[in-house]
Each structure stands twice: as structure tokens, then as C-alpha cells.
Amino acid sequence: MNPDDRPAADQPPTSDQPPAADHRETASRRGTGGTHAVERALHGYDPPVRPPVLPSGDVAYVVADDLPVGRMLLAARPDGEVLLSAFVPDSGREGALLERIARQVSPRVLRGGHGLDRVRRQLDDYLAGRRRDFELTVDPVLASPFQREVLTRLVAQVGYGATTSYGRLAATIGRPHGARAVGAALGANPLCIILPCHRVVASSGALTGYAGGIAAKQLLLDLERHDGLERHGGRTR
Amino acid sequence: MKLPPFQYLVDEHWRDVARVAHALAGPVDAEDVAQQAWTQALRAYPRLRGAHNLRGWLLTITTRCAMDAHRSRARRAIPVGEALDVPEGPGLGDPGEALPDGTVWGAVRRLPARQRTAVALRYVADLDHAQIARCLDTTPAASRRLVSDALTALRDHLPATGTPEATPEEEQ
Numbered sequence: 340m341n342p343d344d345r346p347a348a349d350q351p352p353t354s355d356q357p358p359a360a361d362h363r364e365t366a367s368r369r370g371t372g373g374t375h376a377v378e379r380a381l382h383g384y385d386p387p388v389r390p391p392v393l394p395s396g397d398v399a400y401v402v403a404d405d406l407p408v409g410r411m412l413l414a415a416r417p418d419g420e421v422l423l424s425a426f427v428p429d430s431g432r433e434g435a436l437l438e439r440i441a442r443q444v445s446p447r448v449l450r451g452g453h454g455l456d457r458v459r460r461q462l463d464d465y466l467a468g469r470r471r472d473f474e475l476t477v478d479p480v481l482a483s484p485f486q487r488e489v490l491t492r493l494v495a496q497v498g499y500g501a502t503t504s505y506g507r508l509a510a511t512i513g514r515p516h517g518a519r520a521v522g523a524a525l526g527a528n529p530l531c532i533i534l535p536c537h538r539v540v541a542s543s544g545a546l547t548g549y550a551g552g553i554a555a556k557q558l559l560l561d562l563e564r565h566d567g568l569e570r571h572g573g574r575t576r
Numbered sequence: 577m578k579l580p581p582f583q584y585l586v587d588e589h590w591r592d593v594a595r596v597a598h599a600l601a602g603p604v605d606a607e608d609v610a611q612q613a614w615t616q617a618l619r620a621y622p623r624l625r626g627a628h629n630l631r632g633w634l635l636t637i638t639t640r641c642a643m644d645a646h647r648s649r650a651r652r653a654i655p656v657g658e659a660l661d662v663p664e665g666p667g668l669g670d671p672g673e674a675l676p677d678g679t680v681w682g683a684v685r686r687l688p689a690r691q692r693t694a695v696a697l698r699y700v701a702d703l704d705h706a707q708i709a710r711c712l713d714t715t716p717a718a719s720r721r722l723v724s725d726a727l728t729a730l731r732d733h734l735p736a737t738g739t740p741e742a743t744p745e746e747e748q
Binding site: 373374376377378380381382384385386388389390391392393394396400437438440441442445446447448449450 | 578579580581582583584586590591593594595598599603606607610611614615618621622680681684695699700724727728730731
């Protein structure tokens with residue numbers, strides 16, 4: 340409602356500015372201040388507006404805040420290639436990751452878009468126990484070369500329902516004393532769940548750390564083990 | 577060169593862009609103008625050198641798109657009957673808006689392009705004259721003159737709107 344934009348008395352009302360009661364003091368027809376009355380009429384312009392519909396950028400993202408495993412940020416290229424699946428408990432973390440994508444991939448980062456439908460659906464299916472392997476194209480551009488090496492080896496060697504230890508994984512990549520470095524690399528995984536860093540535990544079997552928190556890690560391992568149990572007729576691994 | 581994610585700009589400035597587009601292009605063309613402005617901004621974004629005045633940059637693109645819309649409207653044929661309603665007066669009577677709109681912003685849209693742009697940026701986007709000058713590629717002094725000339729033109733041609741308390745009882 341904008342009292343300043345009432346139509347003149349002898350003209351029909353315009354569709355975008357319905358008449359409203361005036362509440363200001365009386366002044367002469369032209370106003371002693373000359374253009375002051377015009378300025379007052381210009382202030383407070385508040386037309387009905389809607390958000391724009393944008394074309395695709397270079398990266399699309401969405402925040403999935405209804406997953407059983409925690410709040411996650413998903414980012415992909417318009418063709419569906421996944422760049423990021425990360426735990427973002429708060430908007431600060433979300434912002435930091437989006438800014439990283441803007442710096443390292445492209446600043447044309449936009450919310451929404453259909454490129455994320457596939458990864459979201461597969462994630463939902465996986466978390467519901469309906470899917471074991473992801474059929475996605477991923478681009479680990481946000482991972483360093485060493486991180487990529489660790490994650491590639493992990494994917495190749497540790498399947499659904501299985502686990503390994505930091506030490507064993509380190510040995511596999513030729514770094515027998517590099518368990519800590521491997522742990523750090525896994526902690527920086529930009530594609531959580533899709534690249535299953537949750538399947539790496541301490542050699543004692545303890546869950547020592549996870550980007551999404553220990554509870555999330557436990558949930559994922561339980562999910563996979565449960566299905567594993569059913570496949571093997573109730574036998575523990 | 578650290579540019580924020582483009583979505584940040586959209587979230588922060590979409591209302592300003594939409595309102596300036598509405599002020600300059602009117603209710604019918606406003607959404608198209610805003611849409612075009614965002615599309616152009618998205619395309620040009622990675623080439624930006626600095627992130628220090630993104631709002632001004634967006635509003636400059638918006639005003640350019642609004643001017644393009646005005647020009648293409650003016651090029652469209654106007655039925656003879658409607659052309660007779662175009663008010664006379666210096667600077668007014670833009671063939672792009674054949675039917676007079678009783679609101680003050682309707683009158684703004686009939687001002688010359690640079691005047692109406694300066695008015696919209698000042699009164700809708702609250703830009704100061706230094707910022708308006710950058711959008712219009714001119715000086716702050718020239719921006720002040722554009723606004724004051726515009727206000728004078730509006731005052732002279734819209735007395736009824738200029739006095740918001742002109743109720744039927746007060747007219748003789």
C-alpha cells in the first residue's frame with residue numbers, strides 16, 4: 340500500500356497502486372517547497388515484486404536438511420557431475436564451502452537446479468537401505484592430489500558393509516607409517532558418503548573421527564552392516 | 577580476485593533490482609527487465625575485477641536493460657487513437673508509454689532516460705550522487721542536476737499527485 344501514489348482524482352485507478360488514505364498535513368496545491376511534495380510522493384515506492392528465475396550457473400547447490408545423517412550441502416555441475424557432499428551443521432560452514440567453490444571452481448554458484456536431483460535421490464535411496472553403490476559422476480576437484488589418491492584407493496578396496504583401518508589403508512598406498520596423514524585426508528573428503536570415508540576406523544575398531552560427527556558415522560556403518568547381516572543370513576562380519 | 581558466490585548477490589539485491597526495474601519499466605515489463613539484468617550479470621560475473629560495489633554494478637545493468645526495454649517499446653507501432661493522449665511538455669510525451677499513468681511513477685517513466693534513471697536510483701535504491709554518477713557514467717554534480725530537473729518537470733506536470741492531500745472536499 341502506498342499512499343504517495345494515489346491516482347489523480349479525475350483519472351481511473353491504476354492496477355499497481357490501489358488508493359489508500361492519506362495521513363499527512365495539509366499544504367497548498369503546488370506546495371511552498373516546490374519539489375518537496377514530489378519527493379514525498381516518490382518515497383516509499385513498494386511495488387509487488389517476485390524473485391527472478393535465473394539460468395544455470397556453473398555450479399548448482401542445495402542444502403538437504405532433512406537427512407537422517409545430518410544437514411548436508413550438495414553441489415554439482417549442471418550436467419550432474421557431483422563436486423561436493425559435505426556435512427554443514429550451520430550456515431557458517433555452508434558459507435565457507437560455497438566460497439571455496441566460488442574460488443576454486445567458479446563464482447557462478449546458484450542455489451537449486453535439476454543437476455542435483457539425481458544425487459539427492461541416490462542419497463535418499465542409500466540412506467533408506469535401497470541402494471548400495473552410487474551411480475554418479477563425481478569430480479574431486481575440491482580434493483588435493485593426495486586426498487584423491489587416498490579416496491580412490493578406498494573406493495576400490497572397501498565395499499559396502501566392509502571397513503578398514505587407517506593403518507591398513509596407509510600401507511595400501513605405500514605409506515605404512517602414514518596413518519595420520521591418511522586420517523587427515525579422509526577428514527577433508529569433499530564427497531562424504533559417496534566416497535565412503537566412513538568405512539575407515541581405528542585398528543581397534545573404535546570410531547575415532549568423522550566429518551559429520553561420530554553419531555553419523557555409526558549410523559552409516561550400522562546401515563551398511565545391517566544390510567550386510569541380511570545378505571549373509573545373520574552372520575556377523 | 578575473490579568474488580562471492582553469485583547466489584549471495586541474488587539473495588541480497590534481488591528486491592532492489594526488481595524495484596528499480598519496476599520504477600523504470602513499469603509493471604508490465606518489470607519482470608522481463610529484471611530477468612534480463614540477472615542473466616547479463618551472471619554472464620559477465622567471472623570477468624569482474626573487483627567485488628567492492630556489486631550492488632551498484634547490478635543496478636547499472638538494470639538501468640541499461642530498462643533503457644533497452646523503453647527503446648524497443650518506442651519502436652513498436654502505436655495505434656493512432658492512443659497517440660493523441662500523450663501529454664505535451666518538455667521531456668514528457670515519451671511514445672513508449674502512450675497512455676498516461678496517473679501515478680507519480682508513471683510520470684517518472686515519461687521523463688528523459690537519464691532523468692528517470694537518476695530519480696529511480698535516488699528514490700528507490702537510495703543511491704547517493706556519487707553512486708548514481710558511476711551508474712550513468714557522469715559526475716555527481718550532473719546527477720544532482722538530473723534529479724532536480726526531473727523533480728521540477730514532475731512538479732510542473734503533476735500538480736494533483738504533488739499534493740497528496742487534494743481530497744474532493746478541499747477542491748473548490
